Amino acid sequence: MPLVTSFVDRQDRRPHWSSPSIGAALTLSLTALISGCDRHPPAPHAAMPPAEVGVVVAQTASVGLQTELPGRIEPYRSANIAARVAGVLQKRLFVEGTEVRAGQQLYQIDPEPFKAAYDNAAAALLKAEATLAQAQDVLKRYTPLAAEGAVSQQALVTAQLNVQQGLADVASARANVQTARLNLGYASVSSPIAGRVSQTQVTEGALVGQGQVTPLTTVQQIDPVYVNFTQSADDVLRLQRSLAQGQLKRVPGSQAASVRILLSDGTEYPLPGKLFFSGVTVDASSGQITLRAEVPNPHRVLLPGLYARVRLEQAEASEAILLPQQAVTRTQNGNTVMVVDADGQVSTRAVQVSGTSAGQWVVLGGLKPGEQVMVDGFQKVRGKAPVKPVPWKGATPSAHAPESKPAAPAASPAAKS
Structure with missing residues (x-):
């Protein structure tokens, strides 16, 4: 019996939703809310404006x-300086890395042996000339005597041969003197050209030119x-x-x-x-x-x-078009650009590129004067959606910054309600 009483009491305490006054109030409230919403419908989303892209107008010009x-x-000229005679290097007569004149002495090889050789050759020449003079005197005396029969023909021929031998000996002695003079001159190593001399390859006191050519230094003419x-x-x-x-x-x-x-x-x-x-x-x-x-x-x-x-x-x-390098896409299949027409539509165009001028590509074919070529804003192109071309102003610090997305339109107060 107590259990039944408790259940009945709880049933009696529940809200009486079926009351006529409460139902009417709820009906009026819902009607007013719906009417208010009908008076302020949500605003439709505004259409996105065309994306701006930087373009340049194609113009023809004469371009190199x-x-x-x-x-x-x-170097314009270069001379490898080497020892031309064997001997001991006595002096280096230049400062490394400086300019030298043509004919300027750079090294001095010990000249004493070459002076002695020259003196010896000169003495041999004097001896040969004396011998020749004696032979010529004998021939001069024998010639009339042979004509009178006082001297045999054999003696005359011998005198003539002695003169020829003397001439040959003198010529050989003179050649030896010339050789000795050259060797003495080679002991003074000079530069054949004007230019800048590099570092020396040998030190003073070194034996150079002994059986082989010894490089000493290099002179280079560097203007021009x-x-x-x-x-x-x-x-x-x-x-x-x-x-x-x-x-x-x-x-x-x-x-x-x-x-x-x-x-x-x-x-x-x-x-x-x-x-x-x-x-x-x-x-x-x-x-x-x-x-x-x-x-x-x-x-x-x-x-x-x-x-x-x-x-x-x-x-x-004579009729080329200059384009910034970022406007041209270069691939193995060819070169292309993106052209924006009067309606803002973007299309890809194959062009013929031939070299550069002042850091820009030179286009010889594929474009017409007056066409708008896209230079930046490639990432803004979405399918066939039109774009808004604006004059390209060149690279800016923000040109490579990530592009911010446009904010969604704010909801109207009515929609929030």
């Missing part, structure tokens, strides 16, 4: 085609200097083909075309050089053609053996 090729600096570089034979063939087709014209005086030198640190050497030599054969192992330019070097900035890049202008395009 430049090619950068690797090269090495070489040569720049030796190579160009691909394929590039040369393409250049010749473009010239033949009329797409390019040869630079006036191209046999002495101006070249610029880019040093290993990226700076440009201020003085221009000139191209004056082009190889006539192709290296079978590398497929390269050897070229050489002459560059003035008054301040001795360019040193032999220095690596450099040569910027060479070989031809000129």
Whole structure:
């Protein structure tokens, strides 16, 4: 009996939702809420504006085609100084690394043995000349006596042969004197050219030229200097083909075309050089053609053996289009750019690129003047969605920063409700 009473009591304490007054109030509240929402519908999402991309307008101009090729600096002239006679090196008469004149003495080899040899040769010459004079005197006396029969013909012939022998002995003695004079002169080692002398290879007191040539030092003329570089034979063939087709014209005086030198640190050497030599054969192992330019070097900035890049202008395009390098995509299948039309649609276009000029690609075909070529904002292109072209202002610090996504439109107060 108590269990039944407890259950009934709990049933009596539950809310009476079926009461008419409470149901009416709930109905009115829901009606007002629905009516309020109907009066303030959620605002639709605004359409995203077209993404802005940087473009340049294609314009034709007369452009010189430049090619950068690797090269090495070489001395204009170089002389390897060596001992030409055997002897003891007595003195070094120059300061290493300085400029020397042509004919300036650099070393002194002990000259005493060569002076003695010269004196001996000179004495032998005097003896030969005396012997010749005696033979000539005998022949002079025998000639009339032989005509009178006072001297036999055999004695006359002998006198004539003695004179011939004396002439030969004198000639040989004179040659020995000349040799001795040369050896004495070779004891003073001088520079055959003007230039900068390098470090010495021997020390004072060393025995040089004994049975073999002994290198002493090197003198190099480095004003001007040569720049030796190579160009691909394929590039040369393409250049010749473009010239033949009329797409390019040869630079006036191209046999002495101006070249610029880019040093290993990226700076440009201020003085221009000139191209004056082009190889006539192709290296079978590398497929390269050897070229050489002459560059003035008054301040001795360019040193032999220095690596450099040569910027060479070989031809000129009369109606070329210059594009920033980031605007062109270069692949093994060809070169392409992205063009934006008047409706903001982006399309890929194949172009013909031929060299560079002032750090920009030179385009010879595939574009028309006035077309807009995309330079940056490639990551903003989404399928066929239009874009908004704006003039490209060049690279900026934020050009490579990650692109921020546009914020979602804020919900209206009514929607929040």
